[in-house]
Amino acid sequence: MALVRFVLRSVVEILVLPVTILQYIGMWDPLYKRFFPHVMSRVTVTLNKKMGKVKKELFDKLPDFASSSGLTILEVGCGTxxxxxxxxxxxxxxxxxxxxxxxxxxxxxxxxxxxxxxETFIQASGEDMHQVASGSIDVVVCTLVLCSVRNIDLVLKEIIRVLRPGGAFFFIEHVVAEKTGWLNFFQHVLQPAWRYFGDGCSLTKDTGTNLEKAKFSELNLKYTTERLAFNLIHDHIVGYGVK
Incomplete structure (x- = not known):
């Protein structure tokens, strides 16, 4: 099975070779970054319908972490x-x-x-949010974002830095399917193409492991399922970590 997966993945890599070349010479990202927000403005309507119940249940807890002056939220990978x-x-x-x-x-x-x-929009990656002061935020939010960052551990380190003591990181993230299933097989096969057309998204990350290793004083994490993106995304982690 491993050999079959390797062969099929190699075929996918060959099929997307023109895009790989465009990426290498610096032409793909500028074009895609202009196009992608228009796609997401439509896709997020569907995502909110499918994930609306999960989001409402999770975000109803946000006021619990408000400061005396009100609730400040930093959303990383805010999209639309x-x-x-x-x-x-x-x-x-x-x-x-x-x-x-x-x-x-x-x-x-x-x-x-x-x-x-x-309040403001900051153009920055989650790995480097130096524009945000340490200990200045009540709540940080990420939804379907950590799948596309280059270094999850560094993003989590930055999130903990900007949170005030007792503040919380709220997340909804998709994760790789179980190793023994066909979905896991196809996630690995299609990943070479998916990263280009999914804005750097990885179908094969196990983000829950990174969260468990991060230095949160308390981590509330549960698994849920919702089929998204042509049924290639199925398993999700939902919850919050307290600094």
């Missing part, structure tokens, strides 16, 4: 602002995303969600 609808009234949100082309969609989401105040 799809989570704004689920945030509590009066919260102040700072958004971080490496793709500047999301900002226009983000401002539109802010306009449509009057109960949320968008």
């Amino acid at each position: 602002g799809a989570n704004f609808h689920f945030y509590p009234w009066g919260c102040k949100v700072t958004c971080v995303d490496p793709n500047p082309n999301f900002e226009g969609f983000l401002r539109q989401s802010d306009t449509e969600n009057k109960h949320v105040k968008l």
Whole structure:
């Protein structure tokens, strides 16, 4: 089975070779980063319908971590602002995303969600959020983001840095399927193409392991299932970690 997977994966790598070349010469990312936000503005409508119950149940806990001056949220990989609808009234949100082309969609989401105040948009990766002061944030949020970062452990380290003592990191992330199943097989086979058309997304990350190793004083994590993205994504982790 391992040999078959290797052969099929190699075929996929050959099929996406033109994109690999475009990536190598620096032409793919600029084009894709302009196009991707338009796709996500449509896709997130469907995602919110499918994951809405999970998001509501999780984000209903956000006010528990508010400071005396109100709730401050830092959303890493904010995209189009799809989570704004689920945030509590009066919260102040700072958004971080490496793709500047999301900002226009983000401002539109802010306009449509009057109960949320968008403080600022920061163009940065989750691995380096030096613009955000240490210990300044009540809650950090990531939803379907850690699958696409280059270094999960470094992102988690930055998240813990910016959180105030007692603050919390809320997450909803998809993870690799069980090793013994066919879904795991196809996730590995298709990954060479998926990374290009999924904005760097990896179908094969086991993000729960990284969270368990991170230095949270308390970690509340559970597994759930929801089929997304042509049924290639099935298993998710949901919860929050307290600094």
